[in-house]
Amino acid sequence: MTELIYAWLSHSWSGFLVAAFAALVFWLLVRLLRWFGWGWARWIGYGGYAIAGLMTLAAIYGTYRIESLEGKYQPPGRMVEVNGLDMHILAEGENRGNPTVVWVPGGHGGGLGMHNFHKVFRQETRSILFDRPGSGWSEVSYPRRTATEVEELNLLLGKAGESGPYVFVGHSYGGLFAANYARRYPDEVAAIVLLDPTHPEFFFYAPRENFASLTLGGILGAIAKLFGVQQSLEDIADQSEQGKRLVEHYKRELGDVLDIYNASEAGPRSTLAMASILSEMSFKQAAGNSFKYIVYDGELGDKPVYLVTPGDANESFPKDPQKRKEAGDQLWGIEGKDLDRLESMFNRTRERYLAISTRSQHIITPNGTGHNFPYERPDVVVNTVRKPIGNHER
Numbered sequence: 001m002t003e004l005i006y007a008w009l010s011h012s013w014s015g016f017l018v019a020a021f022a023a024l025v026f027w028l029l030v031r032l033l034r035w036f037g038w039g040w041a042r043w044i045g046y047g048g049y050a051i052a053g054l055m056t057l058a059a060i061y062g063t064y065r066i067e068s069l070e071g072k073y074q075p076p077g078r079m080v081e082v083n084g085l086d087m088h089i090l091a092e093g094e095n096r097g098n099p100t101v102v103w104v105p106g107g108h109g110g111g112l113g114m115h116n117f118h119k120v121f122r123q124e125t126r127s128i129l130f131d132r133p134g135s136g137w138s139e140v141s142y143p144r145r146t147a148t149e150v151e152e153l154n155l156l157l158g159k160a161g162e163s164g165p166y167v168f169v170g171h172s173y174g175g176l177f178a179a180n181y182a183r184r185y186p187d188e189v190a191a192i193v194l195l196d197p198t199h200p201e202f203f204f205y206a207p208r209e210n211f212a213s214l215t216l217g218g219i220l221g222a223i224a225k226l227f228g229v230q231q232s233l234e235d236i237a238d239q240s241e242q243g244k245r246l247v248e249h250y251k252r253e254l255g256d257v258l259d260i261y262n263a264s265e266a267g268p269r270s271t272l273a274m275a276s277i278l279s280e281m282s283f284k285q286a287a288g289n290s291f292k293y294i295v296y297d298g299e300l301g302d303k304p305v306y307l308v309t310p311g312d313a314n315e316s317f318p319k320d321p322q323k324r325k326e327a328g329d330q331l332w333g334i335e336g337k338d339l340d341r342l343e344s345m346f347n348r349t350r351e352r353y354l355a356i357s358t359r360s361q362h363i364i365t366p367n368g369t370g371h372n373f374p375y376e377r378p379d380v381v382v383n384t385v386r387k388p389i390g391n392h393e394r
Contacts, residue, residue, distance in 0.1 A: 002215060003142040006276055009219065010140060010269040012066040015059030015226035023052035055227065062228035069266040075137040076112075076260075077129070082155045088137035089160050090129040093122035098389050099165045099190040100126035102157075102181075106172030106195075108144070108274035110136030112261040114374070116253040117169070120382055125389055128166075130156060134273025136264045144277035147292040150180045154188075164188035167388050169381070171195040171374050173278075179295040179356065182303055191304035191388035195381060196371050199349040200294050203281035206342065207332050215282075218275020222268035249375035297355040305360040306384050307353050311367040317343040 008014065026048025033044065077090030090111060091100075101121050105113035111129030121127040132149055134140030157163075166189050170178030175197020182189040250258055280289055317339070318324050328335040332342060354360040365373045365380050374381050 002279070003276065005219060006142045006222075006272040009222045009226070010134075010267075010272055012070070012226075012267055013059070013063050014268060015062045015223075016056065018223060018226065019052050019055035019059050022055055023049060026052065058227040062226045065228050066225065066266050066268075069263040072263050073260045078160060079137065080156055080159045082152050082159065085133050085139040085141060085152070086137075087133065087139070087152065087156050088131040089156055089162075090118070091126065091160060091162055092118070093124070093126045095126045096124075098125040099167045100128060100162065101167045101169060101385060101389070102128045102130070102153075102178075104168065104170035104174030104177045106174050108132055108135055108173065108270070108277050110138075110261060110264050110270070112136065112254070112257055112264065114169075114171070115257045115261075116378060117374075117381060117385070121385065121389075124386075126162075128157075128162065131264075132273070134269045134276075136261075136270075140269045140273050142272075142276055143279075144273050145280050145289065145292070146177055146180055146277065147184075147289075149277070150177065150184055153181065154185055165190035167191050167193065167385065169193040169195065169385055170197060172371065173198045175353070176200070176293065179300075179353065180293055183295050183299050186300070186303065189303065191306065192300075193306045193308065193381075193385055193388070194353055195308050195374050196310055196350060197307070197353055199352050200281060200286070200290060201352060202346055202349040204286060204290075205345060207334060215275055215279060218271050218278075221271040221275075225266065225268045225271065246372055246375070249372060253375045253378060295353075295356050297352075298358070300357040302359045303357045304388055305353065305357040306363060306387065307351070307360060308363045308365060308373075308380065308384055309347075309350050310369045310371060310373050311365045317346070 008017065026045055029048070030042060030045035034042070075088050075090075077088055079086045079088055081087075088111070101117075103111065103114040103118060105111065110131045111118075114129065118127045118129050130153060131138035132144075133152065134144060157166075164185075164187070166181075168178035168181055168189060168191075170176070170192070172195070175194040176199070178192045178194060179197065182192050254261060279285055280293065318327055324339070325335055328339040332339065334342065351362070354362055363380070363384055365377055369376045369380075
């Protein structure tokens with residue numbers, strides 16, 4: 001049912017459907033109350049229809065904004081049809097005997113989110129950015145699943161005329177993607193670089209209440225876009241010091257490309273696609289699907305794996321007692337020793353990736369960096385990725 005809602009809300013004009021649904025709900029409510037003899041129910045109807053009217057006006061604005069932004073920039077790469085979906089890929093640079101680098105941003109973001117690194121490495125080798133279905137310029141279908149998207153990328157690379165060996169670089173949830181690609185297509189992958197990657201075990205054993213908020217948050221975020229409330233990274237970043245710093249790092253590293261990135265992600269489908277794929281970590285989904293996306297110890301044999309983790313604890317677990325208590329209450333719904341346990345488990349699960357290969361290296365970023373170190377200290381990423389590029393590791 002949730003996936004049907006995602007599909008229903010994925011269009012720029014879906015705000016009109018939401019407004020029409022609201023009007024229908026008020027009409028049915030008034031009919032029901034009047035059936036019980038409550039004559040004053042018509043005033044509820046008047047108020048409800050006024051709200052639906054305002055929603056329609058907001059939907060007009062939201063549709064205009066989304067289509068204006070999405071039409072402002074043309075895809076910088078090529079559109080390639082994969083399983084009925086048009087997917088976007090940007091491949092630049094010459095191999096020069098080196099592996100091709102494929103970049104996978106965190107969350108479910110569009111490929112331009114790692115354009116700062118693409119700009120560097122396209123001068124040294126072949127470099128590829130791509131938009132996962134629903135992100136950037138790529139079309140979407142539901143449900144979204146990591147295993148499915150790995151197969152879609154494999155088809156995309158082949159149809160676009162690209163060939164390995166590849167070095168996959170994945171940040172956060174993109175790290176899970178990179179590890180999955182290497183497991184499914186080992187002959188095509190020379191090495192993987194995992195930038196503070198998401199590990200399924202954290203989701204499996206973390207407090208379960210967070211998954212309901214991910215689903216609801218995806219729907220509410222899409223509705224906000226449909227009515228013109230959220231349009232850019234600045235809109236969706238929280239107003240904490242951490243959120244503000246992240247925006248500044250993005251602005252510095254992506255420059256003018258940030259405007260293009262925001263425009264390509266303006267529609268509701270990017271928010272809904274992220275909610276859909278994160279739902280694979282929910283208890284209900286994980287029970288039947290985790291075998292498809294988990295990478296077990298030793299599964300990559302002697303494939304070179306570079307695990308890069310931040311020098312400081314994750315920002316979700318601040319050291320300041322008051323901020324820590326607030327984070328525990330707001331993010332996790334726990335405190336005290338349970339929060340300490342969760343932090344330890346979070347840090348340990350990232351290190352689980354060291355066991356997937358006998359040739360794993362653990363690189364720790366400088367103190368003062370957090371989960372978004374690719375934008376705080378991009379030099380660490382560049383130097384790490386150059387290792388398998390320069391060594392031609394197979």
